[in-house]
Every structure is written in C-alpha cells, then in structure tokens.
Amino acid sequence: MIRSQVLCCTGTGCSSSGSHELAAEMEKQIAAAGLTDEVKVVKTGCFGLCALGPIMIIYPEGTFYSQVKASDVKEIVEEHLLKGRPVKRLIYSEAIEKDRMLSLSDTPFYKKQKRIALRNCGVINPENIDEYIAMDGYLALEKVLTTMKPEEVIKTILDSGLRGRGGAGFPTGRKWQFAAASVSDVKYVCCNADEGDPGAFMDRSVLEGDPHAVLEAMTIAAYAIGGTHGYIYVRAEYPIAVRRLEIAIKQAREYGLLGDNIMGTGFSFEIDIRLGAGAFVCGEETALLTSIEGNRGEPRPRPPFPAIKGLFGKPTMLNNVETYANVAQIILNGSEWFASMGTEKSKGTKVFALGGKITNTGLVEVPMGTTLREIIEDIGGGVPNGKKFKAAQTGGPSGGCIPAQHLDTPIDYENLIAIGSMMGSGGLIVMDEDNCMVDIAKFFLEFTVDESCGKCVPCRIGTKRLYQMLEKITSGQGTLEDLDKMEALCHHIQQNSLCALGQTAPNPVLSTLKYFRNEYIAHVVDKKCPAGVCKALVTYTINDNCKGCTLCARNCPTKAITGAIKEKHVIDQTKCVKCGLCFANCKFGAIEKK
C-alpha cells in the first residue's frame, strides 16, 4: 500500500536542472531501501517556484524541498521516508517559521495565490490521465454533454466574466457566441499555444503540467459552438509540451473522451497538433490560422473575423491556453463562483511569470485585483541584493513599464491600460536601479524588429527606424529633436499598423518616455546613462583606492589597463570596451563607473 508520494517537478525549468535524473535517483534509493511498495515517485508539472528548483514535495506531510541535488536523495530517503524526520536544511526556508513547519499554502509565495488554471500543475503526473480524472477531470465535460444545452454552456462562460488570457482580454463568452451564431457544416476550435512573449511561460506550464485541462475545455467549447475539428498550435520550441499533449490526446481517445461519439453521447470532436516554426507573429490570430493552412505566417486585416470566416474559410474560434485552463472549473463550480473573484470588469485569476530582478522567479496565479506590490513584494519576495525597485514590465514587447508610483494599482485589464501598459499574456519582468529604461525599450524593439512579419509598411520599416533611433540615443548621438521625432513615429506605427504586433510595438518606448523621460534626457543632453548600462556612455576610471595589485590589468580582455605593481593603474579609454570585468572584480573599490 502506497503510504507516501514524492512529487518531483519536471517542468522545463527543473528539468534543465536535472530533475529527471533526480527522480530516477529517488526511484533507485527507494528500491535500495526496500520501499518500492510504500513510496511512489510522481513526475509532475511546474510548482511555480522556479527560482528554487529542482523542487520535490513529499506527501502526506507536504514537505517542500527546494534546490535538491542528486547527492541529497539518499539522505531524504533514509531520514524522511524511513525515519519520518524531514531534512530541515533542504526545506524551503520560507516554509519554516521559528521551528514550526508551515503548510505550503501558508508560505509567503503561495499564501496570496489562488491556483485555478494551475490547479493540477505540480500535483498530478501529466502523463497519466487517471490522475487528471481523479482530480475531477472530465467531469465538466460529462456535465456539459449530458445535462447542458450549448446555449447554456455559452451563457455560463459569458456570466463568469472570463476574458481572453492571451493578452487582449476579449470576453470569452462573447467570442463563443459569435462562433456559435455562424452557420457551417465545419467549424474549428483552436488553441493558441504559440506563447511568444519573452519571459512568459504560463501556457508552457499548463501544457506541460495539465494538458488534459486544455483538451477538455476545447471539447466543451466545440460542443457549445458546434465545432467539429480542433487544432492546438504549439510553438516548436516547447518539445516537452508537444510530447505531453500527444500523450494526453492519445489517452483521451483511448478512453472515449475525444474523437468519435464522446462518452457515448453521439458528440464527436477531433483535435490535432500543429507546430509553429519560430515566428512570434504567429501568435496573432489570423497569422496563426494562415500558418495552419500552410501559408507564410502573416496577419490579415479583420473583418472578416475568424468566427465568421477563419481557418480554411470556415467559422473558427481561437482561445489561449490559459483561457481554456479555466473553463472546466467554471462549468463545475458555476459562473458565480468565478465572478466572485477579481474586480468588477476582470473576473477570476491571472497567471503571471515573474522574471528579472526578483527573488522568487517563477509562476504565480493570483485573483484579479491583487496589487502589483503584493505580487512583487509579498509573493515575489521583492528585489534581491538590496537593490531598489525601478519598474515592472507587463505585456512583453506589447506592454509598458510601470514605475513605483503605480505599485498599488489593483491588477486588471482596464487599470493596466490606464497606466500605459497592458495585461498581456502574463509576463511580469521586474527591473531595479541597475536597469536602464532606454536600454529596456531598445531590447523590446530589437525583439519586435526581428519578429515583424514584414507585410505592412508602418511595422516593417517603422519599427526598424524606431530601433535605429534608440540605438542612436544609447550610443550618445541622440538629440532632443530625436525624442520628439521618436514619439511621433511611435504614434504613427500605433495608428497605422495592420495588426496588434505593430500597433503595440511602440508601447515600451512610449511608456518609458512617459515615466522615465529623465533617463532619455540624460542620454541625449548629458550624454550619460544614469544606470550605467549603455556602454558608449559609461566610463570606467581608476581612483586613489588602487593598491596596484594588477588583478584588473591581468584580466582585461583588451589590455587597456596599465600600471606597475603597487602603483596606481590607468585605463586607456581608447582600448576599453566597457566589459565591466575590472569593476566587478576589484576588491578595493578602486574602479569607478560613471
């Protein structure tokens, strides 16, 4: 009889840190201790606390081990599993309060979270459909197929207030209504799993950790709108997600939960996977659909909207992974339950991928209305290394930077737009005093320029010119006139681009200009980078603290530092490439960075 379960996270982050080998080692040690019939190892999806991976949770106690190494496994088996003594030094430090072990849900990281879309991630083995079913999986589908009419399903989603989690926040119920209203023998239900924002991995975690949630939701959606075929468009850069989806589809078909005559109700629905090929723009609805058709992945103007005329000319409904991940729960718990969470216009929860200068990088899910401060400081553990918070970027390359003055903004779709950003898909990048906001804008523009499909003039040429202007500014050649010109170009691109990629591309520039104009002015007027990031505007010099230890001179890649032993050294500015190696290594604080 299994008395204990060891859950090992095998999301992409922990897998890269060797969690599969860890799980194998755990199996080995359990066998060596003769515990194979009592202890089960379960490979799960992402627990969310990626900064501290590889993660291992042992039940029934709920002991949260973090940063586990292969060499720790034997001790865990002997001490914890055999003798019932958890290995304190490996436990997530926040889970220990004085000498008391906190339940996971009481730790600062998890306390303010409400995991709906992520409910099964880190809990079940995503490659085992029985575990999904054990967690009430496919119960929602059964309820829908046997007790609800399609209109009722749509009304439930509509009343729940669920809005598209891909970034635009369009009311999901309304999208389903449009698709249901179209008359056609063939209708497509598609899933946008082309998650492309840099730093975003919400959808990846759902696909890797709970793929059936997406399949069940798509089938429910198909029933509601009259869908006959489904496609999940996954970016090819998510091989684990692809594999887990393939396994899930196969298992669902075997169980009669997908394909012909689902659950014997006469309703049929097929799902196939289509892979992306490295284009961020294919996350845009019309580009995604034309890519499935085998064409160049480029958006087209709308109308006609895909709900009327989409894939292969047929009515098509496309939803984001996270949107789907909420559907089954809404059906089971009711629209009022979902609508009871969140703000007036933004119901439910949102998954955020915390990245950048934050202690607890990882995945979190919070009710809408949670403030940025709560996410960054309480859940995220704040900015590490004693640095000062400067800005948080939401919405990826389409979003904006939010400064400290807005940290108490309750997160919802409208609020974020009002302060110059947007919800986006959930990427939340934190920046501190060592980040240059002009450089950040340039970073996002570089991404956009690379990913522009090239179809329309304002985006194809406009973003390139915008990027070149930022290059000019960060290299010290910008003028005040350039700032005005840049701002005008931003508005031009926003107003004239064909699709949302171009229309939102200037957002990082506009928001940084709005909140951090002083940094831009410093770059163009003073020719200085206050954060010390823009290499062309940074100068390294040696001051009187120099003891002449020669460490810097010996390690300088361009031999720009000269000086005799025990004598003050000098940096040759013509040779210095601003790599910062001397600054980072000097033990005497003799290198100054201005």
Added chain:
Amino acid sequence: MEPKMLNVKIDGISVSVPEGSTVLEAAHAAGIKIPTLCYLKGVNEVGSCRICVVEATGARGLVAACMHPVTEGMEVKTNTAKLQKARKGTLELILSNHNKKCLSCIRSGSCELQGLCHEYGVDEDKYSTVPDETIYDDSAVHMVRDDSKCILCRRCISACEKVQDIGVIGLVNRGFDTHVGTAFDRPLGDVSCVSCGQCIVACPTGALHEKDQTDEVFAALSDPEKFVVIFPAPSIRATLGECFDMPIGTDVTGKMATSMRRLGFDRVFDTNFSADLTIVEEAHELIDRVSNGGTLPLITSCSPGWIKFCEHYYPEMIPNLSSCKSPQQMFGAIVKTYYAEKNNIDPKNIVCVSVMPCTAKKFEVGRPDQDAAGVPDVDIALTTREYARMVKLAGIDFVNLPDGDFDHPLGSSTGAAVIFGATGGVMEAALRTAVSTLTGKEDDNMVVFNEVRGADGVKTATYKVAGMDIKVGVASGTGNARKLLERVKAGEQFHFIEIMCCPGGCINGGGQPQQSAEVRSWTDLIGLRSAALYKNDANKAIRRSHQNPDIIQLYKEYLEKPGSHKAHEILHTTYIARKKF
C-alpha cells in the same frame, strides 16, 4: 439571387453598393478616389501598404479601404487631416528604404510612389538612413530586377503566382529583411521564368523594367553601313498612343508609321504582313494534320512566353506546337532572305527591329533555329515602351503627326492580321483561311467568329465546316492555359488551340504602356484596347490573310506554296524541352 444592397456614406456622399463590397469599391462608386499603392483589383488585395487608410464608423482605428467590408449605414471619411498625416508618414517610411534617384529612373513620371509623394508633399530625407545593399538582377534576357526600388507591394508576385499560375518569384525572409526573389535567390535568368513581363506591368515603381535597347537602335540608325528596318506588331497601333496621353484604345496606325519614318528607318514595314503569312502557313499545317492523322490539337506558336512556358511546364505538349515561327520571326526571316535577295542587300548589314507588346520577344530573338539567312532573323525586339521613349527622345510631336503609310511590299496586311493582338484573334484569323480552304469558297458569313472573341480566360467553340466539326479552344494567360491543357490531357478533343501567354492577349502584354493600378483596376483596359483592333479589322477591304495580294505574290515569286520545302526552311522552327527547376 440578387445581392443585398447596402447604403453607405463616403465623405458625405450617399451610395448604394452590393453586400461584400469594400470601402474602396464603394468610394469608386461614389466617384471618390482613395489613394492606393499595393492594391490591384482582382490580383493583389492585401491591405499592406496602409496608404488607403480611412476613418470608418464601427472600425477600430484606421482601416485599409481596399479590404474593409462596408456595413449598412457606415460612414467613411477618406481625406481628413489625420489621414493625410498618416499617409504622408507611411510614404516617408517607404522612402527611407528606397532608391530615391528619380532623375535616372526609367519610371520617373509614371511611378506610382513618386506620384503619391508629390501629392502628399513628403520630406524624402525625414529619416537620414542609408538603404542596405540590395539585389540588382539583370541575368534575364528581357528584364532587370532592381530591389532598391521595390516597395514590397507584392503586385508582381501576385501576377506571377495567381494570374500566370507560375510563381517563380516570391517573398524571401521576413520583417525588415523581406525581399522579393526567386527560390534561394537564384538569378532570374536561371529559373523557369517565361519572360512574359506581367510582373513589370504590375509593378508600381522602377523596380522591374525591360532591358532598354533603344541605344542599340539609335546606334544602328546612325551607322551608314546598316540597312535598318522596323516592323511593329498588330497590337502596337492600339496602345502606342497611351504613351503620349492619348485616350486608351485610340488607333494610331498612321501616326505610328510617320513617326518611324521620321526616326530615319530605312524601311517602315508592318509585322501584320507576316501575321498574314503565319496564318497561311499555319492553316495549311492544321488541315494537313487533320487530314493525315497528325498530332492534334495543333497549338499556336506565336507567343514566345507561351512557348517557353510549354517547354518548361508542359514539354510533353511540344509535338502539339505548330512548327511555324511567330510573325516577328517570320518577318525577319523574309527580310533577310526574300527581300535582301530581291534588293541585293547583304543580310549581314540588315538590322531588323521589331516593336512588340512583349518582353518575351527579346528572349525569342536569341532562340536557336531562328536564323534563316545564317544570321539572326530579328536583331532587336523593342517593347512599345522603348519605342515611345525613342520617339520622345527624338523630339517628335507624336500627337500632332499626320498619318503615314508603311512601305511595300512588306507593309500590306488584311483585317485578319490586325486582330492577332487580341485573345482569340489568331484563332479567328486562322478560321477565316481554314474555312475558305476547306469549303473552297469565300463565305461572308464566316468572317467574324464571335465565340472566340472576348476577355474570358478560356473560350471554346465548335464550328461546322465542310461536313466536319472543328473544335477549337482559346486561352490567354498561362494560368488559363494550364486549365485548358489539363482538359486536353484529360482527353477532351480539340483540333486547334490558340494560347497567348498574357491575359487578354498581346494588347495586355508585358511590353505595353504602363498604366497605374487605378486604371488597371477600374478601366476595361483589355476591352478598350482590343476594340480598336476589331474596328480596324472591320474597316479593312480585305479581311482574310490568304487574300493579301503581296502574300500571294510572295508565294508565287519565292516560297512556291504553303508548307513547301523553302517555306519550312525559312519560316518554321523547333523547340526544346526545358527543366522546371
């Protein structure tokens, strides 16, 4: 089913249009012109240049008029200050990546980008950027691709892919690095391009243009050793006037001849003469194949773009091709044999210059087995556009020229010859002669064959002639040619098929005068141009090729009879199976 009509307002003007119409179509119906750049009706409708942006009720932000469907009660503004600023900004972005040397550009004056930039008062130096290195491809015999002037409107790609159903050019790379190119950026001369030039007439700028050979012609004219003859194709007389801003479809036969005289050509002949000759030879070939179990259907061979297309894509149909040279090539052959011998001129000193609606003719000139006198039959094939440039450079006031005549004997022609320029024209001309030959009499009711006229891509008809059911087919545009050829391959029986490479026939050839997208989209260019040819034919006293007295004389004096050994040596040619890749 009548389409539902929707009422909309464009700039305050009410108009009613069928459901499914775009804002651009509604504006056109209201008599309002919205500027466009990438739009080409029925060919390229993408909404990518963002020049046609308008403000429309119910729309989220600015929308492209060429794509945005109208709804009942929609109100559109097409020319607000905001829109002008938007269009100007977009033009300035295009210019920031464009070769701005208008002075030396072949399209200066007719360039659609230049025209819009003037209208919107742009600042061409707004972005002081240096455009990246671009591809300049002059590997093809007939044309030049200059990427530095490409604005990525995609009209050329649509012409090649969608209209011609060939697709040797497409988009390479993405984003700012996007450019138009062949697969793996191979030189155009190395891929299976058929040289039709449809991409050139689709292009709004100077990015695509014919290889200009006017210098060579002027040099020949200045060379006292050279005997330079010129002979224009049938369709030129219906289109040349457009280069001088004359109304589309003006018959300028007389002025054309006079201008050639003034340019100093030693002889001003007419390709229509050899068009008659081609008909006599080809009608004979048809009757011969029908009577003696030869390969049917017989397919015409006067369109070198079609010939190259056949060689690359349907080499199995080569035996079906008529062995007759095209009128251009027959003409040069006759000049350098018959005319040269008769007038004691060394063919090596004769320079044969044709004026053609066609860029593929430049390719045809260099084909093997086109050298009846041991030298190339034709030396230079000029496009209509190049000829017009010669006239302008020579300071000739074309519009006010008196009418002139062609020289004899190679300048006379019948009505059958002049209609060669329209799709179905060769077929009709051939039928006139074939009917006469088969029935032994001239029936005035069998002169006009309406079933093969008109701009439909594929036309078929059956005619009862001398107890036989002659089934004919006509296709223009290689996309339509494919459709007809697939029907043939599937077993449908035809006796005679006319295929023209360009949609509508030579009057819409790749060498014809440039017309803006505005004209191409909304004017019946093919209809207006071909009407001039049919009218010219109707007014001719002699309308059957075999009744041309100078043709009769040519056979009597020199060729003996149609299909004779001499005729085969001089007037017939062979073809080559070419690879697709």
